[in-house]
Structures are given as C-alpha cells and as structure tokens.
Amino acid sequence: MPYLTAPEALESLLPGEPRYRVDQVREWLYRHPVLTAGEMTNLPRELRESLAPRLWPMRVEAEHVGDGGKTVKWLFRTPDGAAVEAVLMGYPRRTTLCISSQAGCAMRCTFCATGQFGFERHLQAGEIVAQVAYANAHLRAHPMEGAPPRVGNVVFMGMGEPLANYDNVREAIRRIIEVMGMSARAVTVSTVGITPGIDRLAREPWPVTLALSLHAADDHLREQLVPQNRRYPIDDLLAAARRFGDSHGRRVSLEWTLMADVNDGADQARALAAIALELGAHVNIIPMNPNPLSPQRRPTAERTRRFVDEVIRHGATATLRDTRGTDIDAACGQLRVRAATEGAPMGSPRNKVPAQDRAESPSNP
Ligand code: SF4
Incomplete structure (x- = not known):
C-alpha cells in the first residue's frame, strides 16, 4: 500500500526498481495524483499493473x-x-x-x-x-x-x-x-x-x-x-x-x-x-x-x-x-x-447524488 509507507521508504515496496523509478512513483503519489495506476504514463506496464490493485x-x-x-x-x-x-x-x-x-x-x-x-x-x-x-x-x-x-x-x-x-x-x-x-x-x-x-x-x-x-x-x-x-x-x-x-x-x-x-x-x-x-x-x-x-x-x-x-x-x-x-x-x-x-444506501460504489440546493461549508460537525 504505497500511501501507508513513508514516502522516503517507497523503495521497500518496489524491489529491484532503480531509484529514478521510485522517484517517479513518489511524484505520481504526492505531486500529481491520478485516480488509477494506469494513468501513470511514464511507468512500464508491468509496474503500473502491480501498483493498480494496491494504489x-x-x-x-x-x-x-x-x-x-x-x-x-x-x-x-x-x-x-x-x-x-x-x-x-x-x-x-x-x-x-x-x-x-x-x-x-x-x-x-x-x-x-x-x-x-x-x-x-x-x-x-x-x-x-x-x-x-x-x-x-x-x-x-x-x-x-x-x-x-x-x-x-x-x-x-x-x-x-x-x-x-x-x-x-x-x-x-x-x-x-x-x-x-x-x-x-x-x-x-x-x-x-x-x-x-x-x-x-x-x-x-x-x-x-x-x-x-x-x-x-x-x-x-x-x-x-x-x-x-x-x-x-x-x-x-x-x-x-x-x-x-x-x-x-x-x-x-x-x-x-x-x-x-x-x-x-x-x-x-x-x-x-x-x-x-x-x-x-x-x-x-x-x-x-x-x-x-x-x-x-x-x-x-x-x-x-x-x-x-x-x-x-x-x-x-x-x-x-x-x-x-x-x-x-x-x-x-x-x-x-x-x-x-x-437505511440509506451506503453499499453501492460511487453512489452519485445530483446537486439540488445551494449550501456551503460542511465543517465539524
Ligand atoms: S465529537 Fe466533537 S471532536 Fe469529535 S468529530 Fe464531533 S465535534 Fe469533532
């Protein structure tokens, strides 16, 4: 799980990868995050595929x-x-x-x-x-x-x-x-x-x-x-x-x-x-x-x-x-x-609700 590992220790998740590859992954995770590993376009396909399920x-x-x-x-x-x-x-x-x-x-x-x-x-x-x-x-x-x-x-x-x-x-x-x-x-x-x-x-x-x-x-x-x-x-x-x-x-x-x-x-x-x-x-x-x-x-x-x-x-x-x-x-x-x-539906992934009214800051609570 890349985000559960300190950014300075990412190489432990990427055994055998050269330093510049580890730097590229770190850039994708923290500087230019993308929704799916498939969008990490400068990484080789095998690496993208290995990251995909654990991104x-x-x-x-x-x-x-x-x-x-x-x-x-x-x-x-x-x-x-x-x-x-x-x-x-x-x-x-x-x-x-x-x-x-x-x-x-x-x-x-x-x-x-x-x-x-x-x-x-x-x-x-x-x-x-x-x-x-x-x-x-x-x-x-x-x-x-x-x-x-x-x-x-x-x-x-x-x-x-x-x-x-x-x-x-x-x-x-x-x-x-x-x-x-x-x-x-x-x-x-x-x-x-x-x-x-x-x-x-x-x-x-x-x-x-x-x-x-x-x-x-x-x-x-x-x-x-x-x-x-x-x-x-x-x-x-x-x-x-x-x-x-x-x-x-x-x-x-x-x-x-x-x-x-x-x-x-x-x-x-x-x-x-x-x-x-x-x-x-x-x-x-x-x-x-x-x-x-x-x-x-x-x-x-x-x-x-x-x-x-x-x-x-x-x-x-x-x-x-x-x-x-x-x-x-x-x-x-x-x-x-x-x-x-x-009993609101919480189990359906990406349950999108359209906009209705104007509103504002969620704040705590
Ligand atoms: S219980 Fe109090 S401290 Fe906890 S999330 Fe709610 S407002 Fe914040």
Whole structure:
C-alpha cells in the first residue's frame, strides 16, 4: 500500500526498481495524483499493473455531489471496515478539503453526528494523506468550474479529534507540507481543546492554523456540549491558544456551532466577543447542521443574523459560514447517521447524488 509507507521508504515496496523509478512513483503519489495506476504514463506496464490493485488504502464506498458540482463528499471504507469521510468544496479561486483524522470520535460532543457513534480507531498517516491525494486526483479528472485544479486548503474538521491522534496527524501534516508541497498556512487543525496537543503542535516547525471549537463561552454550558471540557476547561484552552499564537505568530480562529436556544443568545455573543478580542482571534459561526441523533436544533436565519451582529457589535471580527452540501449530508458523520436512521444506501460504489440546493461549508460537525 504505497500511501501507508513513508514516502522516503517507497523503495521497500518496489524491489529491484532503480531509484529514478521510485522517484517517479513518489511524484505520481504526492505531486500529481491520478485516480488509477494506469494513468501513470511514464511507468512500464508491468509496474503500473502491480501498483493498480494496491494504489489506494481504502475504497470509495459512496461519492455524493452537490451544489452544482461544487461540493463532493466521499465515504471511504478501509479494508478492516472503518468508515472515513472527506468533503471537497470548490469556490472561485480556491478549493478546500475537509478531512478525517479518526474513524469515529471519542469526544462525544452532543451536537455532532460523529460523536454519537463513538470511536472506531485512529487513522494512519497514510490514510489521512490519501484523502488529500484522492481529492487532487479527482480534481485533475473532474475539474470544478472556476475553482483551481488542486486542493488549496486542508482542514482537519472531518471525523475525529486530530490532537487525540497526534503522531499520525503530525506525520500527515509533514507529508502534506514537505512532500506534497502545500503551504503550512493552508493547513488548519481544528480541536475541541486537547491542551497538551496544542502545546506539541506549537513546537512543530510548521506554522499551521489552529481552530478552537469553542461553542460555548462558559464552562457550565461547554461541559454540556463538549464533555472534554471537564478535562480541559476554557481558561486552560485559551492559555494554550495564546502560547500557540506566540510560538508562530499565528492567530487562532474560534469555531462556534450555533444551536437554537442553547448558545445563540446575546449573553453568549457578548462573552464570545470578549474572548475573541482578548485572543485576537477571528470567529467563524456555523449554524448547526440537521442531525437526527442530537437534541439540539439549528436556529432560524433571523436569530443567526442577530447573534452574528451582536458578536460584531462587541468588537470582534466574525464570519457567518453557510453550510455546504446540506442536500448531500456533507457535515461530518452525516452519511453514517442517514444510513443508521433511514437505511440509506451506503453499499453501492460511487453512489452519485445530483446537486439540488445551494449550501456551503460542511465543517465539524
Ligand atoms: S465535534 Fe469533532 S471532536 Fe466533537 S465529537 Fe464531533 S468529530 Fe469529535
């Protein structure tokens, strides 16, 4: 499995091949990925045939297309049965890929579809990087109108808490930056707040972007939404965020999933603005995606607008993110929820769903 082997150790998979051939394979895997080994045109036929059945470490179980072809969601399945979700979003002049770092998640955030299923296992570095390579191969084969032909931003906001799978996520980041050639600033690691992991990340050589999934401005409410807050309360989290900012001169961002009658009131908006101002952080507000397994609900558009205005009125910078791919269950864990609650077809390969409505960022949840 080429992606499950470190790029520097590929020769172990290609015994007897000269160094330049190993370099060519590495180029195909990381710099110019293609969907099938048959497209690796400068390799001899026998080598292409030997790579073909083991090119990807997981198969595509479903591919859903929404937003007029501008959002693509994949449900991958590893040979041991783990489900992995990734969402590609094309915009004018940029493309963003949301990737998973774990199959399932142990954090059990109450509003998140993935959290309701519990933890399956950590993803290996190669399984994480393969999501980026596959999206690049897809863009090469199926360009998105107006969007660049490569993934421009990678966000760890799919299934899993990336800092709970630190070593594999670190190795994936290294390959994405040093082997694939992406900018560190184009990589965003989103966390509910594993503070030792934030401190480790701050010591790495890559100035990636850190996104804190805050969702509540006081410990009492946050413990109800993000159980992990009992272990790492808000003050600890903000202190770690400050240390991270100091280490690379990078501002963090605050993610806020907006839930009706839970965290969409004026008091939470004011407290959020105060935290953002103190941290010098930008706020991203994401109306909650529908999730039949969660007691929380999405607020109305009017209440959402009022919350955003209140945060801005108190001096913070904030962006309201639409939710991409609502029509294709693009938020993390939602394909699995649909399958579990409605018997949605997950077994048919490349199950394409046509675009319906406008929508936006899948984000976590
Ligand atoms: S929001 Fe993120 S950390 Fe929380 S349960 Fe979902 S995937 Fe895990």
